[in-house]
Amino acid sequence: MAKKLHNTPNLDELEKGKWPSFVTGLKRLAKDKDIAVDLLGQLEASYKTRKGYWKGGTVGVFGYGGGVIPRFTELKNADGTAQFKDAAEFHTLRIMPPPGMHYDTATLRQFCDIWEKHGSGLIAFHGQSGDIMFQGCTTENVQKAFDEFNEMGFDLGGAGPAVRTSMSCVGAARCEQSCYNEAQAHRAVLNTFLDDLHRPSLPYKFKFKFSGCPNDCMNAIQRADMAVIGTWRDNIRTDEALAKKWFAKHGMDELVNDVVARCPTKTFQVKEIGKIKKGEHISSVAVSATHAVEIDNQDCVRCMHCINVMTGALAPGKDKGASVLVGGKSHLKIGGLMGTVVIPFIKLDTEEEVEVLVDFAQRTIDFFAENALEHERTGEMIERIGLANFLDAMEIDVDPAMISSPRMNPYVRTDGWDDEVAKIKAKKQA
Amino acid sequence: MNAPVQMRKPKETGVPDNKKYLHPVLAKNFGDWKYHDRPRPGVLHHVSHSGDEVWSVRAGTQRQMDVYTIRTLCDIADKFADGRVRFTIRSNIEYMVSDEKKVAPLIAELEKHGFPVGGTGNSVTMIAHTQGWLHCDIPGTDASGVVKALMDELIEEFKHEEMPNRVHMSTSCCEINCGGQADIAIIVQHTKPPVINHDLVANVCERPAVVARCPVAAIRPAMVNGKPSLEIDETKCMCCGACYPPCPPMQINDPENSKLAIWVGGKNSNARGKPTFMKMVASGLPNNAPRWPEVGAAVKNIISVYKADARPWERIADWIDRIGWPRFFEKTGLPFTKYLIDDWRGSRYNLNASTHIRF
Secondary structure (H helix, E strand, C coil): CCCCCCCCHHHHHHHCCCCCCHHHHHHHHHCCCHHHHHHHHHHHHHHHHCCCCEECCCCCCCCCCCCEECCEECCECCCCCECCHHHCECCEEEECCCHHHEEEHHHHHHHHHHHHHHEEEEEEECCCCCCEEEEEECHHHHHHHHHHHHHCCCCECCCCCCECCCEECCHHHCCCCCCCCHHHHHHHHHCCCHHHHHCCCCCCCECEEEECCCCCCCCHHHHCCEEEEEEECCCCEECHHHHHHHHHHHHHHHHHHHHHHHCCCCCEEEEEHHHCCCCCCEEEEECCCCEEEEEEHHHCCCCCHHHHHCECCEECCCCEEEEEEECCECCCCCCCECCEEEEEEECCCCHHHHHHHHHHHHHHHHHHHHHCCCCCCHHHHHHHHCHHHHHHHHCCCCCHHHCCCCCCCCCCCCCCHHHHHHHHHHHHHC | CCCCCCCCCCCCCCCCCCHHHCCHHHHHCCCCEEEEEEEECCEEEEEECCCCEEEEEEECCCCEEEHHHHHHHHHHHHHHCCCEEEECCCCCEEEEECCHHHHHHHHHHHHHCCCCECCCCCCECCCECCCHHHCCCCCCCCCHHHHHHHHHHHHHHHHCCCCCCCECEEEECCCCCCCCCCCEEEEEEECCCCEECHHHHHHHCCHHHHHHHCCCCCEEEEEECCEEEEEECCCCCCCCCCCCCCCCCEECCCCCCEEEEEEECCECCCCCCCCECCEEEEEEECCCCCCCHHHHHHHHHHHHHHHHHCCCCCCHHHHHHHHHHHHHHHHHCCCCCHHHCCCCCCHHHHCCCCCCCCC
16 A cells, blocks of 8 residues: 555546546555655646656666666755656656567566566556656666666667667568568667667667658658658569459549549559559559559659558569668757758668668768768758768769759769769779 | 676667568458458458458557556457457557457447447547556646547547548657547647746756757856856747756646647548648647546547548548638637637738638
C-alpha cells in the first residue's frame, strides 16, 4: 500500500472520455507506489499553474555518458525540501527497441517486472526517437534497472550530442512495399556507432532512420540526419488478376480520378488495350476486356501513389535498394529542413552492399564531427558549406538527381569549369 | 579508505535482433509479401506469395502505460496472437493472427479492455506526442493530456475510415517541435520574450553558447546589478524559446502568454507530391488545461471541413493545393492575419509570384 493520493481535480478530468487514460494508469500505480502518488501531485501542480517543474542534471550508468534523462523536481518548500519528495528524482532510461518494434510478451512482461521493482512502473512505447522510455527512477536505482535490462540483451539509447536511437518500419516482415531488409541495415549501421551513441561527443545529435519504401512511414526525410528510404530502379510489376479484381470493384471513374489524375509526372495512363505501347521501360496490365493501364517507368518518380491505391495489382520492381538523403531536421536553429538526396540509389541485398552504406555513414559522421559547429546539425552544416563541398569530401560524384533545379543565380566562380568537364569525360571513358 | 566498488561493465549490445520477436507467419514470409487489403477499419490483411495470410489488428494505447496496462495487452497477445505484438510509430499496438476466425474475438477482447480498434487507412490515427509537464524540462504545456483530450473527441474518426486520406497529427510542448511534421500539428507558440533571473545566469548558463543559440541574434552579454548576465533586444526577439533549454533562468513559459498554434499540411510520404512542411494557420489559442477545449474545437473544425470538401486520396496538403489558401481560410473560418506571412529565410518562395489567384 502506498501513501494517500493527493487531490487531483484537473487530472481527474482526464479520466473521462473513451480514449485509454494515462491518468487512470498512474492512479493504478499509485496504489502501491509512493513515487506514482507524488508524480500525480507534481503533475497536478503543473496543470494548476501551467508550468513545468523538472530540471535536468547528471545521472548515468557506469561506462556510458548518455542514455539516461535526469529529472529533479523544482517544486520546493520554503526550507528547500521537495514538495513531492517521493518523485523528487524521476529519471528516464532510454532503451533501444528491436527493429520494427516487434516484441514477444515474455520480454514485455520482464520489462514490467524490472520496472516495477526499480522504477515507477510507467513505460512509454515509444518516444519520438524510437526509444522505449522507462519513466520514473531514483538516481540510486538507475544502475540496477539498467543492469537488468542490459542482461536481457537490451542496451541504452542515445541522448545529447550523440548518435541517437534509430527506428525502422515493419518492413520486409509484413509489408509488400519493402525494398530492402530494413532491420539488417538498421542494426548494421547503428551497431557500428555504439561508441558515438553511448558517449556523446559529436557537435550535436545525429539521427538515422530506415523506411522500406517512399511512403516513409518512419518520417525519415524530415527527422533524420541520414534517411535510408527504400526504392527500386526497374519497372513497376503488375498482376493482371489483382488488377482486374481492383477495377471490377472500383471502376473507371476511380481509376481515372484517383490514380491517373494523381500521378505526379502523368506517366500513368489508361488506354484501350490495342493502343498500349511496348518497350523495355513500359509496365502495362489489363484491367478489363477493353482497357489497360500503361506506365512509362523512365518518367516514374517512384512516389508510390498508384501502388498504394492498387496494391498487389501494381508493385515495386525487383531491382530494389534505397535512396540515401542527408540533413533532415526540425526548426532549430535555421528552420525545418528535409533531407536531400546524396546517394540516389544503393543496393542493399548483400552484407557487402550494406557495408557500403555503413562506410558512407562512417565517413559522414567523421566529417560531421570534424566540421560542424557546436550545436549545428548535418543539414545546417551542409547549408553553410554547400552540398558540392560535402559531396567532394564524401568522394561522391555530383548527380542531377540531387537537385530540384540547377542554380538560379550567377553568384558562383566557375574558373574550374573546363577541369570539371574533363574529369567527367575521363570518368565516363574509364 | 574503502576498497573500490567493482562496477558492472555494460555490455554494448546495441540494437537487438528482432528475429525471435517476429510472429511465426511474419518470420516465415519475411520479404515475400504480395499485397494487403483492409477487411474492416483497424484490420490489415496481408497475403504472401506463398499463399500464407496474416491479419493484423491495430488498437490505440495511451503511450505512457502503466505495467498493468502492458500486462493486459500481453494477456491478450498470449490468448490470441502467439504471444507476439508490435508497436507502430504512433504508439498503436498491433496483434498478428494467422486465423481469420480469431479476428473478431480479438477485437472484442481489446474493446472490452478499453483499447479502441482502428487507426488504419483513411482514419485519424493516434497523435504523435511528446513528454510535456509529465517529464520534459522545458515544456510549455502537457502532451499526454492534450492527446487524451483530443483523442476523446476524435475516437470515432480513429475507429472508422471515413476521411479522404489518412490524417496524421502531432503535438509539441515547445517550438522545438519534437512531435514532428503532420497533417495537423498543435505546437506551443510563445508570445513574450523570456523573463530573465539575472541572479542565476552567471552560475547556470554558458553565456557564449546561449548567445550563439539565438536564431535572430537578439541576446548579448551584459552586466546587470553588478553580475554577469545576458540581455535581450526585445525588438528583435521572436519568442521562440531556443535560449531557454541552455539557460533555464531565461524563463520563456508563461501561463497566459504561451499560446497554442495550429499547423496544417505536413506530409512525410513521397506519394503524389514531394514531402511537405506544415504551415501555421492559427495561433493565440489558450493553454487551457486540463482539456484544452478551444484547441479541440479548432482541430475538429479543420478535420470536418477537410472531410466534407477533399476528394479521395487528398491529404490535407493535396486538398489545399487544389482549393488554394484563400478558400482554406474561407471554408475553415480561420482569420488570415499578417503573422501568417512568412518573413524567415527563404520566405520569398512562400509568396505568390504569379497571377494564379482563385476568385
